[in-house]
Amino acid sequence: MRLRRYLPNLSLLLAFDGLMRCGSVTGAARELGLTQSTVSRLVQTLEEQLGQPLFLRHRRRLIPTDAASRYHQDVSAALDLIQRGSMSLIANPEGGSINLAVLPTFGTRWLAPRLPAFMTRHPGILVNLTTRFQSVSFSTEPFDAAIIYHQGETMQDHSLRLFDESLTACASPAFLAAHPISEPDDLTSLVLLHLQTRPDAWADWFRGQGAQAMPSGGMVMDQFSMMIQAAISGLGVALLPDYLARQEIAEGHLLPILRPAVPGRGAYLLVWPRTQAESRPLVHFRDWLAAEVA
Structure with a gap:
């Protein structure tokens, strides 16, 4: 059974949430369509129900306590969940x-x-x-x-x-026409495009080609979509999950380099x-x- 003491009325939580997000009673009142005195009263009622002060009163300002900040994380997540559920139902x-x-x-x-x-x-x-x-x-x-x-x-x-993720190195047709690649060592002087979350991917690819070492340096990016566009523009050689590489190769935007679909480390x-x-x-x-x- 849910205990009502720990389940404040929704109007109290909305006033508290509005005050925390807006940073002022005035802002919360404007957002909620209430008077400032109503927002202040709702927040005070919430504090009384919880038996805990949530704000420090200083020169007509309400300053949230550390406890209020922690509580707001839970309240905000709960309100988001209720809103999503209601939207889905409607x-x-x-x-x-x-x-x-x-x-x-x-x-x-x-x-x-x-x-x-x-x-x-x-x-x-x-x-x-x-x-x-x-x-x-x-x-x-x-x-x-x-x-x-x-x-x-x-x-x-x-x-x-x-x-499982497998890796295929790709470059644009124009880039490969200017920089022919027939073995791993041919990449030593080229710009390699790295993904921020796959720091070991190029090392895995070079091992998959039978090479012992890999070049250092290159450009680091945080999304494969950005890496794909960079490779298509001729900035360097992209190392892509094979499911992405196959699509770009089929559309003629990129060409594969050496052995494709080298096993990676993740799934x-x-x-x-x-x-x-x-x-x-x-x-x-x-x-x-x-x-x-x-």
């Missing part, structure tokens, strides 16, 4: 939805082109996408699942391994929290993904 009352965190380039280049097939098979289920670089905390963020890049053998308890996983393991929309999405990568 937009799609019959089928449900999946709030999915996904790596940016994976989402745009691999997942998005395939989603129409899922929507056709499951027309009542909406897939809401949010791109994320960092790891996802299911306990504090309103996600039902995430597609992540994972290195190492340890698998998460609730996960589906989609496919792409679909992960989800224990609380969502039996969610009907997620089960359908998980089964569909498994069939796609089979």
Whole structure:
């Protein structure tokens, strides 16, 4: 049974959230469409219910305490979750939805082109996408699942391994015409494009070519999409996951260099929290993904 003392009225939480975000009673009142005195009274009522001071009163200003800042993180996450749930129910009352965190380039280049097939098979289920670089905390963020890049053998308890990453070096046709490459040593004087989150990728690629050492230096980027455009523009040699390289090669934007699809160190996983393991929309999405990568 939920204890009402620990479940403040929504109007109290909205006033508290507005005050924390706006930084002033005036701003919160304007945003919420209330008077300043009403916002102040709601916040005071919240403090009385919790038995804790959340703000220091100084010259008609409310200064949040450290406890208020910590509490606001939880309140803000809870309000976001309620809002997303309400929006999903209104937009799609019959089928449900999946709030999915996904790596940016994976989402745009691999997942998005395939989603129409899922929507056709499951027309009542909406897939809401949010791109994320960092790891996802299911306990504090309103996600039902995430597609992540994972290195190492340890698998998460609730996960589906989609496919291992393999690496293909590519460059534009014009770049290769000006800089012919027939062996790994030919890359020593060229600009290599590195991804920030894959510091060992080029070393793995050179070992996969049978080379002992790799050149140092190059340009570092934080997204594969940026690296692809840089390579197409002739800035240097890109090292791409093979699923991305195949698409650019098929479209004639880039050409492969030496041995393609060298094994990398990581894999792409679909992960989800224990609380969502039996969610009907997620089960359908998980089964569909498994069939796609089979």
